[in-house]
Amino acid sequence: MAVYTEIDDQTLSAFIADYDIGELVSYKGIAEGVENSNYLLVTSQGPYILTLYEKRVNPADLPFFLGLMNHLAGNGLACPTPVAARDGEALRELCGRPAAIVTFLRGMWPRRIQAHHCAQLGTALARMHLAGEGFTLTRRNALSVDGWRPLFEAARPRADEVMPGLADEIARELDLLEARWPTDLPHGVIHADAFPDNVFYLNDQFSGLIDFYFACNDLLAYDVAVCLNAWCFEADRSFNATKARLLLASYRKVRPFEDAELNALPLLCRGSAMRFLLTRLYDWLNTPAGAFVKPKDPMEYLHKLRFHAAVSGPGAYGLE
Numbered sequence: 001m002a003v004y005t006e007i008d009d010q011t012l013s014a015f016i017a018d019y020d021i022g023e024l025v026s027y028k029g030i031a032e033g034v035e036n037s038n039y040l041l042v043t044s045q046g047p048y049i050l051t052l053y054e055k056r057v058n059p060a061d062l063p064f065f066l067g068l069m070n071h072l073a074g075n076g077l078a079c080p081t082p083v084a085a086r087d088g089e090a091l092r093e094l095c096g097r098p099a100a101i102v103t104f105l106r107g108m109w110p111r112r113i114q115a116h117h118c119a120q121l122g123t124a125l126a127r128m129h130l131a132g133e134g135f136t137l138t139r140r141n142a143l144s145v146d147g148w149r150p151l152f153e154a155a156r157p158r159a160d161e162v163m164p165g166l167a168d169e170i171a172r173e174l175d176l177l178e179a180r181w182p183t184d185l186p187h188g189v190i191h192a193d194a195f196p197d198n199v200f201y202l203n204d205q206f207s208g209l210i211d212f213y214f215a216c217n218d219l220l221a222y223d224v225a226v227c228l229n230a231w232c233f234e235a236d237r238s239f240n241a242t243k244a245r246l247l248l249a250s251y252r253k254v255r256p257f258e259d260a261e262l263n264a265l266p267l268l269c270r271g272s273a274m275r276f277l278l279t280r281l282y283d284w285l286n287t288p289a290g291a292f293v294k295p296k297d298p299m300e301y302l303h304k305l306r307f308h309a310a311v312s313g314p315g316a317y318g319l320e
């Protein structure tokens with residue numbers, strides 16, 4: 001369960017007294033999520049989410065993340081909004097950690113992904129890309145092509161423990177991705193981790209995006225590639241071209257793709273598969289047995305990478 005920092009009720013009540021959000025009625029730790037400690041707070045005014053930012057979040061990035069949620073919500077995107085305390089600050093400190101309260105978003109993430117979820121995701125992602133325009137803070141994507149080799153080098157000596165030959169296969173792919181990675185496509189603010197557990201639906205209707213803690217400035221089509229990987233493969237590892245077609249078609253109704261973006265999709269999907277393969281591999285090799293959070297399977301992303309490496313063009317994603 002992802003509650004790394006325990007809070008007692010007196011400390012929490014004192015913390016909340018600095019806000020205009022009513023009095024604490026109850027609170028409980030949220031088991032989901034792996035990066036930060038999250039609490040559901042119920043006050044006399046309703047539910048809120050309290051997040052204590054743990055070690056993997058760089059405190060210097062927090063003004064970007066919180067400012068972005070404000071900017072996106074202000075431009076009509078359904079997402080949590082940081083709540084400022086009476087001193088006007090949303091970013092505060094609790095139990096020695098940076099902490100923020102954000103508004104509660106109704107809905108649930110889809111446990112069984114259906115085609116209509118993908119269609120609605122495409123619309124929401126494109127709206128997010130448009131809503132991000134004009135946001136003045138910037139954050140480099142530390143997990144884009146420049147960040148992959150250091151992660152690989154850290155995992156390389158033990159990569160073959162996961163699968164014989166894995167280190168060589170990643171090395172070959174990485175050479176290719178570094179040589180061919182595009183730089184001249186439309187860019188802007190991307191979510192960069194819009195996996196199903198970060199997208200909420202209420203009565204089968206999209207109700208909002210959460211978890212902007214990987215958001216950054218990068219190629220917009222790369223965000224689409226992340227989603228194709230995270231939403232359009234089935235449990236038997238097959239690619240569902242219908243889901244991909246719906247995701248892409250609804251995205252392109254809101255923010256049309258340039259030809260260059262379309263043509264780059266197989267490479268961007270390959271790169272996004274590499275990103276999650278490497279972060280998962282690193283975690284797999286560095287999470288102590290019996291740890292609190294179970295690491296995610298890196299091999300899932302090796303299979304996705306192989307799929308994209310074998311496609312002959314963007315037509316593989318259900319496009320005409």
Ligand SMILES: Nc1ncnc2c1ncn2[C@@H]1O[C@H](COP(=O)(O)OP(=O)(O)OP(=O)(O)O)[C@@H](O)[C@H]1O
Nearest residue numbers: 030032033034035036038049080103104105210211
């Ligand atoms: N604003 C919100 N409204 C409602 N529920 C939320 C909100 N923010 C977070 N949650 C709940 O907390 C859970 C964990 O949140 P989140 O995904 O941000 O965790 P994390 O540890 O920061 O990230 P990660 O998913 O990268 O591990 C979500 O699955 C959801 O149940």
Ligand SMILES: N[C@@H](CCO)C(=O)O
Nearest residue numbers: 193195276279280296
């Ligand atoms: N979405 C990531 C986890 C970190 O947010 C993964 O599935 O590997």
